[in-house]
Amino acid sequence: MVRACLFLLLLVASVFAQEPPAHYIAQPDSVSSELLEKIDQYTRWGDSKSKTATKLFIGGGVMTASGIALVVTPLIAGIGEKNEKDSASYDGDSGSGSRGMLFVLGTALTIGGISMLMGGSIAKIKSNRYHNRAQFYKDQLNSSKPKERSFSWEIIPIFNLVRQAYGGNLLLDF
Numbered sequence: 001m002v003r004a005c006l007f008l009l010l011l012v013a014s015v016f017a018q019e020p021p022a023h024y025i026a027q028p029d030s031v032s033s034e035l036l037e038k039i040d041q042y043t044r045w046g047d048s049k050s051k052t053a054t055k056l057f058i059g060g061g062v063m064t065a066s067g068i069a070l071v072v073t074p075l076i077a078g079i080g081e082k083n084e085k086d087s088a089s090y091d092g093d094s095g096s097g098s099r100g101m102l103f104v105l106g107t108a109l110t111i112g113g114i115s116m117l118m119g120g121s122i123a124k125i126k127s128n129r130y131h132n133r134a135q136f137y138k139d140q141l142n143s144s145k146p147k148e149r150s151f152s153w154e155i156i157p158i159f160n161l162v163r164q165a166y167g168g169n170l171l172l173d174f
Contacts, residue, residue, distance in 0.1 A: 004159065004166040035141040039134050046130030049123050056120030063113030070106025074099035 156169045 001164075007157065007166060007168070031144065032141060035137050035144070039137045039141065042130045042134035042137065046127045046134060049127035049130060053120045053123035053127055056116050056123060060113045060116030060118075060120055063109050063116060065113070067106045067109030067111070067113055070102050070109060073106075074102045 153170065158165075158167045158169060160166070
């Protein structure tokens with residue numbers, strides 16, 4: 001009878017058991033934490049490179065467009081002056097030095113803009129590589145996680161008052 005009371009007392013106590021303190025809970029394994037750090041790091045690097053690439057594309061496009069405009073403007077003005085030169089009222093050279101300076105400045109801006117576009121392309125390629133590396137580590141983390149094993153268990157006490165026996169059944173469901 002004493003055994004039955006102890007068994008019943010332990011069974012009731014297990015129902016109201018509290019969760020273990022935090023220092024008893026197992027910490028995540030170092031492989032998972034390392035993979036999470038790499039995912040975070042490569043994602044940050046990829047986002048940073050992507051922002052840099054966007055800025056380079058915008059700056060390069062503006063520089064290229066303004067450079068082309070500065071190169072084309074003196075050429076169009078030169079065609080107009082050539083028509084004036086053919087007429088009898090042409091007085092000589094009227095600003096060919098400023099046209100040459102605009103042409104040189106436009107060429108320099110165009111070359112700089114194209115260089116920025118190429119730099120933006122390289123930064124975008126690196127950004128894609130970093131994002132792909134982060135995705136690779138995400139896939140590794142997902143494949144290394146143990147599959148969730150769902151099971152339930154139930155303890156059923158058995159008391160036989162006629163035979164004065166006690167016991168229990170343990171039911172496991174996988």
